[in-house]
Amino acid sequence: MWDVIFVALVLAYLLGGIPAGAWVARARGVDIQKVGSGNTGATNVLRTLGWGPGLAVALFDILKGALVVVLARQLFDEPVIWALCGLLAVLGHNFSAFLRLKGGKGVATSLGTLVAIDPVAGSAALVIGFVCIVLTRFVSAGSMVGATAGLVVVLVLGRPWWEVLIVAVLAGLLVWQHRDNIRRLSSGTERRFGEKAAS
Template sequence: MPLVALLLVAYLLGSIPFAIVSSRAFGLEDPRRYGSGNPGATNVLRSGNKGAAITTLIGDCLKGWLAVWAAQQLGFSAFDAALAGLAAFLGHVFSVFLRFNGGKGVATALGVLAGIHGGVALTCLAIWLVVALISRYSSAAALAAALGAPVAGLYFLDEQATIGVLSAISAVLIWRHAANIRRLRDGTEGRIGDKKKK
């Protein structure tokens, strides 16, 4: 399989909006119509349906991991596999099925990291959990984990190009959280577990 074809398939895989798929499966309202409007697990949780939120989280993580794993199984290099993960991540953020307006990409990024190196993924997950438990802000936890990903990459990975992919994912994550950063600064950011608002 040519690399271009791999990246296209990975992008389409990443574009699957599990927040919307799981919401429909559980008979819930479209997550883009309440809370933050973000089609992601945290916003689905605001519906009060933990099953739908967990399904969304698992689906979004798996598509990131699957893109990297499939590339590895097909014999692509570690860097090419990381690029496939990046393509899946960008598919989630800029989903072709949602008119190129997808989610923030936190869960999909975690799946990509797990495919690249378990140590990087576990480090970022630990950062997310600690910050989330202390602050109860999912966005603050995501930002901290995003900043930690390239640093963890420097420790666990040897290939500089792959660390560059981690840096690109982190940069997009931070950019996608620009509105959250403003709300955190203003004290208006919603906390984990808050119920949905129209």
């Protein structure tokens, strides 16, 4: 049984690590890791290549997080394993084996994972994060606020310990991945949503 769980976790990491942003940009002759923030996530793709590629990458990254959890549900009866697979997908996205352990910041993949684990918490994170982005035009701020909101919701609703732990890890990882953004927000140099990436 443990060998099956190990294989599932490895596959979750590899699926999460599929670098859609890097591949979409490469197809258009752009090395996404050398422009803008250097991240392969949807925000940098949108700023660099426009709305179409950006939305396509966002959708793919959300779906791969959700898909990993859904597939794990078909294989295992234990929800802790579903959540661990989702976490591995996010780690795969952030530290992709296909990109020498580089990647994105895990916002979309974390959202897909959270929605699949707990639709209520995931929906709350999405709505609150989106409202924050609309009000501030800072994607980074909205992402961190949304992640924090998801954690607050699972705590308030008294979800099982494993879910609280996984959501806390996801939120903490997301905030850590945004540490440079936090410094730029503090200094007033953070780019707002809609601003083009520097080439």
